[in-house]
Structure formats: structure tokens, C-alpha cells
Amino acid sequence: MHHFRYEQDELYCEKVPLRKLADQVGTPSYVYSHATLKHHFTVFDNAFSGVPHLTCFAMKASSNLAILNLFGSLGGGVDIVSGGELYRARRAGIPADRIVYSGVGKTVQEIDYALKENILMFNIESDLELEAINTRAGELGIRARIALRVNPDVDPKTHPYISTGLKKNKFGIDIEGALRSYQRARELEHVEIMGVDCHIGSQLTDISPFVDALRRLRVLIERLQDMGIAVHYLDLGGGLGIVYDQESPPHPHEYADAILKELEGLSCTLIFEPGRVIVGNAGLLLTRVLYTKKSASKDFVIVDAGMNDLVRPSLYGSYHQILPVVKSDRDMQVVDVVGPICESGDFLARERGLPMVLPGDSLAVMSAGAYGFTMSSNYNSRPRASEVLVRDDQYFVIRKRETHEDLVRGEWIPDLT
Ligand SMILES: *Cc1c(COP(=O)(O)O)cnc(C)c1O
Numbered sequence: 001m002h003h004f005r006y007e008q009d010e011l012y013c014e015k016v017p018l019r020k021l022a023d024q025v026g027t028p029s030y031v032y033s034h035a036t037l038k039h040h041f042t043v044f045d046n047a048f049s050g051v052p053h054l055t056c057f058a059m060k061a062s063s064n065l066a067i068l069n070l071f072g073s074l075g076g077g078v079d080i081v082s083g084g085e086l087y088r089a090r091r092a093g094i095p096a097d098r099i100v101y102s103g104v105g106k107t108v109q110e111i112d113y114a115l116k117e118n119i120l121m122f123n124i125e126s127d128l129e130l131e132a133i134n135t136r137a138g139e140l141g142i143r144a145r146i147a148l149r150v151n152p153d154v155d156p157k158t159h160p161y162i163s164t165g166l167k168k169n170k171f172g173i174d175i176e177g178a179l180r181s182y183q184r185a186r187e188l189e190h191v192e193i194m195g196v197d198c199h200i201g202s203q204l205t206d207i208s209p210f211v212d213a214l215r216r217l218r219v220l221i222e223r224l225q226d227m228g229i230a231v232h233y234l235d236l237g238g239g240l241g242i243v244y245d246q247e248s249p250p251h252p253h254e255y256a257d258a259i260l261k262e263l264e265g266l267s268c269t270l271i272f273e274p275g276r277v278i279v280g281n282a283g284l285l286l287t288r289v290l291y292t293k294k295s296a297s298k299d300f301v302i303v304d305a306g307m308n309d310l311v312r313p314s315l316y317g318s319y320h321q322i323l324p325v326v327k328s329d330r331d332m333q334v335v336d337v338v339g340p341i342c343e344s345g346d347f348l349a350r351e352r353g354l355p356m357v358l359p360g361d362s363l364a365v366m367s368a369g370a371y372g373f374t375m376s377s378n379y380n381s382r383p384r385a386s387e388v389l390v391r392d393d394q395y396f397v398i399r400k401r402e403t404h405e406d407l408v409r410g411e412w413i414p415d416l417t
Pocket of ligand 1: 058060061079102103199201202203237238239240273274275276277370
């Protein structure tokens with residue numbers, strides 16, 4: 001299903017021409033297709049319709065209230081990694097019993113907040129965190145529902161910065177350690193063991209690391225059952241990759257088939273934490289050309305979106321397709337598409353073939369729906385972009401462009417005289 005496509009020579013998001021959004025909302029702006037968001041969520045969720053499961057969208061990929069609210073209305077929950085994300089999730093109307101909480105560095109304040117909200121479960125990443133959560137739950141006179149995040153030591157064969165399931169990564173507890181930690185958890189008065197969790201990395205384009213991880217988890221689950229510890233939930237994390245360029249990631253149905261096959265005979269509720277696969281290709285970053293510039297060795301296209309708006313190319317060397325919002329029959333040229341930020345690492349594309357562009361032309365940076373806006377910053381005191389949700393022939397500004405006033409909010413000049 002293609003909700004971003006050309007009609008005549010104009011690029012549309014559903015039935016709204018992007019040229020109109022560039023004119024009316026301005027640039028840079030993130031633009032999301034409602035139909036695509038809904039379709040991706042539904043396809044993923046339906047792939048597991050035959051078994052008890054909960055799809056907890058990993059909201060660090062995209063955390064706008066309107067988007068979370070949509071997934072909530074489709075029966076989804078969220079995977080959170082901070083108190084701020086818990087706040088957003090609740091503001092978006094996500095029921096607490098559909099929230100799981102991951103992350104290696106939960107603070108006392110965050111733990112208390114999540115306990116008081118009565119979330120579904122904490123995915124615990126270390127022994128000290130287990131003790132801390134037990135202590136806080138005791139203090140509040142409740143029992144915390146927990147799973148331990150197991151690090152299965154499999155290589156997800158993805159970018160090292162987004163690999164999480166290797167021994168050398170900071171995430172989770174290794175399988176041997178996990179048995180001891182479960183033993184310990186069982187002795188603790190204020191925690192209730194709900195299950196097992198793992199998440200091995202992001203942008204996986206091959207199914208085998210998922211299967212390898214699952215096989216190792218199954219061994220663990222059987223040993224837990226032998227110890228008399230029931231596993232009600234098995235949280236398999238996220239990580240399914242998407243097409244940015246030439247990748248060929250498994251379809252959610254292939255992923256589901258492979259997983260369900262490995263799970264035969266096991267009766268627990270599955271939890272998934274997909275992020276990128278749901279939102280990545282449901283959003284783009286709309287930007288405008290400010291200048292073109294030739295140097296001795298390169299041609300540059302300078303646009304009004306920079307690494308503060310979309311950091312993935314600078315951070316991971318990621319590829320994002322760039323399309324003209326209005327097609328032209330101008331000659332192709334090879335350019336670096338760069339932003340206005342004062343860093344040489346500020347680029348959206350390098351050595352890219354693009355039809356010649358002129359100042360004022362708009363460009364669409366595709367596949368920017370995941371880890372786009374959520375990773376954006378105010379570097380160089382640039383107000384963060386607006387976010388727009390398109391549904392059919394309507395559009396909604398779901399986050400206003402920041403103002404200069406927003407930039408200094410909370411700052412204070414003390415009287416130092
Ligand atoms: C980031 C993250 C996810 C989502 O990863 P995707 O690759 O976007 O699907 C899921 N679970 C945890 C614990 C994460 O940190």
C-alpha cells in the first residue's frame with residue numbers, strides 16, 4: 001500500500017499534496033500518513049492474531065500524542081524507557097495495563113511513578129535494579145510485576161550502535177546470571193515474576209537472530225519452569241527492520257511464522273515491542289532548498305533541515321531516500337544534501353543522484369517516521385520542526401513548530417552582582 005506517491009508530477013501524502021503542506025505549515029516538517037500508521041500497526045498485530053499477545057509500540061521511535069493515541073485505539077500498548085514516556089503514554093490515553101517499562105537506568109522517581117500508575121510490568125535489566133524496584137514497591141506497600149531482560153548473546157548483524165543483544169552490550173542480564181536473578185526475585189517480597197523479556201537490536205533484516213535468541217530463551221523458560229517459576233508473559237522486544245534503500249527485511253508475517261513455530265507447546269502471552277517497522281515508512285521529513293553551492297570538488301544542496309531535525313545520517317550513516325516534491329525533467333546531478341548546522345557531519349545525504357534543484361524547491365526525506373522527530377534537538381538554537389498527520393484529504397498539525405520563546409523557556413539569568 002503506497003500512501004506516499006506521485007500524481008502527475010506532484011508527491012502526495014494520501015490525498016494531500018506535499019507542496020501544499022510546505023506552503024501552509026512550513027518547513028522543516030515531519031509528515032505522517034494516518035492510513036500507513038494504521039496499516040502497519042494492524043498488519044503487525046494481526047500477524048499474531050492466533051495467539052494471546054499484546055503489541056506494545058516502542059514509543060521512543062515516535063512519541064507524538066496523536067500517534068500514540070491512534071495505536072491505543074487499535075488495541076495497542078507501549079514500551080516506555082523513561083518517566084517522560086510514561087507521562088506521554090498516559091496523556092495519550094494508553095491504559096496502564098498495556099505499558100511495559102524497559103531501560104537500564106530507571107531512577108527512583110521513575111520507578112515510583114510507574115508503580116503508582118500500576119503499569120503491566122517492569123523489564124528489569126540488572127540485579128541492582130531488581131533490588132531497587134523491590135525496595136520502592138515495599139515502601140509503597142505494593143508488589144511490582146516484573147520480567148527480567150535477558151541478553152541472549154546473539155549477533156543481530158545490524159549497526160553496532162543499535163545492537164543490544166550481545167554480551168558486550170549494556171543491556172539485559174546474561175542467561176546464566178538470569179537464573180540466579182530469578183531465584184533472587186522469587187525470594188523478594190515485593191516483586192511478582194511475570195515473565196521473560198529480551199530485545200536484541202534494531203533494524204534486523206534477517207530472521208535468524210530472532211530465532212536463535214528465542215531458542216536460547218526457551219531453554220531458560222524450561223529451566224525456570226523446573227524451578228517452579230511460571231512464565232506468564234514472554235516479551236520478545238522489537239527490532240524488525242524496514243526498507244530504507246535496498247534492504248529486504250522479513251515481512252511481519254514471515255517474522256510471526258518463524259516465531260510461532262519456535263514457540264509451539266509454550267503457553268504464555270506474547271508481548272512485542274515494534275517501533276521502526278510500524279512508523280519508519282509512515283513518515284517523511286519535508287524540507288526546502290535554501291541554496292545550492294559548488295565547491296572545487298563537490299556540489300552541495302543546502303536545505304532548511306539539519307542534523308538537529310534528523311540525526312540518523314550523521315549518527316549512523318543511515319540512508320534516506322530523497323525525493324523532489326515536484327518532479328522536474330532537469331538534469332541529474334550528484335550532490336551532498338546538507339543542513340544549516342555548523343558541523344561538517346551535518347548532512348542528510350552524500351554523493352546522491354538528484355535531479356537539479358533550485359532554491360525554494362521542496363524535498364521529501366523519506367522513511368523518517370522512526371527515530372526522526374524523537375531524536376531531534378535544539379542544537380544551534382533551532383526550534384524543533386512541526387509534525388503533521390495527514391488523513392485522506394485532511395491534515396492536522398499534531399505538534400506546532402517551536403518558537404524562539406520555546407527555546408529559552410525555563411532559562412534564568414541570576415542576579416550575580
Ligand atoms: C528501541 C527498542 C525497541 C524498538 O526497536 P525497533 O527496532 O524500533 O523495533 C523495542 N524494545 C526496546 C527495549 C528498545 O529499546
